[in-house]
Amino acid sequence: MSGVPEQSDTAASVKDVEAVYRSESRRVFATLVRLVGDFDLAEESLHEAFVAALERWPVDGVPTNPRAWLVAAARFKAIDTIRRQSRFAASLGMLAARRQELSDPDEEIPDDRLRLIFTCCHPALAPATQIALTLREVCDLTTEEIAGAFLTAPATIAQRIVRGKARIRETGIPYVVPELAELPERLDSVLAVIYLVFNEGYSASSGESVTREPLIREAIRLARLLVELLPDAEAIGLLGLMLLHESRRPARTDPSGDLILLEFQDRTLWDQSLITEGRELVHRALRNPPVGVYTLQAAISALHSASQHYEATDWAHIVEWYDLLRQADPSPVVQLNRAVAVAMRDGPDEGLRLMDDLEKLDKLENYHLFHAARADLLRRAGRASDARKSYFRALDLTMQEPERRFLERQIRKL
């Protein structure tokens, strides 16, 4: 907005105010939460400040620094509100102290948005609450949008947000970027929230369609913001991982919305600019050891992206990355993916042997992708009737329509 004079001759239109709202409202909100120390009061005064902008800017022009103008206006509104409430409040001393704080607004600290993310993803909040609060307060999705994305009733999401904000207030969850000593643990929960949002968008756990684009978009936007504000290696790795996955979205479904496996995707549809950016991020993350789980997954994804055909994939290298990933995260799902890579390197029988061990050890009995992956290896090994059994087991367990249709097609093809 530099270059616009303080008292512009050209009067601002409603459109200008809307544009500023889109680009600045969450930043202003993040600063206000710090200044007024309360989510609801910050939200309320933010809206009052925009109402004031709608009145003033068409007359006075857009101010040189709209964000500072809005913060100052919202702060006055907040002081007003506190003054009105103080008639009913029990502790006047506390309110006086808060008014004192309010009378000294620093200009925006870039950390404000980071504080907001860390507060919304505080490990003392349940994961479902972290996700709802982050999408509402940081990404500014409406309650209805969040409910739609997670196929939940808006009332449930609204209640989760209200309770989350109350819990932040009552349990004393601070509005700060954590200290260095705590940062790894706290950053983990932020990254987990972003990845959960992405996964729900990229591979919806239930419903009619495979993907939900708004969630993918928000997850990538959050990760970009995080990398910009706090360029931690794992944050960079996570952004790379999501971009590499996202690059394949145009090839992941056919025109009727059915799932196409990596093996059968038309690789010319992959978004090369996302792949290039994703690969650069992976290299950047790998230069900052210790290498974490998101970076390792991103490195695997980057190898897939580098190959022209499924058969030409560098499986030997992929298995090596899975060996490292297994050390960092020995979860059954990682082991399952590793077994698939081993099968591609050494043949289906070797993969099936690993899967049999897994089934005994890790209770993958009720995981539909385990049975789908096993069925695929059995098919490759020429054991059609065993493959059929596994496909049916997967079919029993999946809750997603396109995946169901995919499995039915596989069974017909046997």
Added chain:
Amino acid sequence: MKFMFLVYSDEKAWTPEEWNQCTLDSARICHELSEKGQFLGASPLHPVATATSVRVRQGKRLLTDGPFAETTEQLGGYFLVDVPNLDEAIAIAARLPSAQKGTVEIRPLYELIGLPTSDKGLEPDSKRSNK
């Protein structure tokens, strides 16, 4: 903000040596907190077998020997601290030896205005009985 830490663990899981070491280590943390003006009070509790539970129903007083609920982990002590926020409360709770063996539940105090203050209410029994 004032927080209470409620320390739960399986009483039977402690050897007398472990228990003694735990109280020594906890006391050291209490002194550290006190120097920073963050200590309000703390005490271990006698085993749950010493508990007496009181209910008044229809004006009648009902006593039970034993705790409110039988659980695998029992309330074994408490700490009261005054720190700026939950993160600092978590940092202190995580240093308590009891957190290694059991669970430390952190609860913010709901502060009522107009309660009397006392400088001896939170002191352990033994000090009071010496007066």
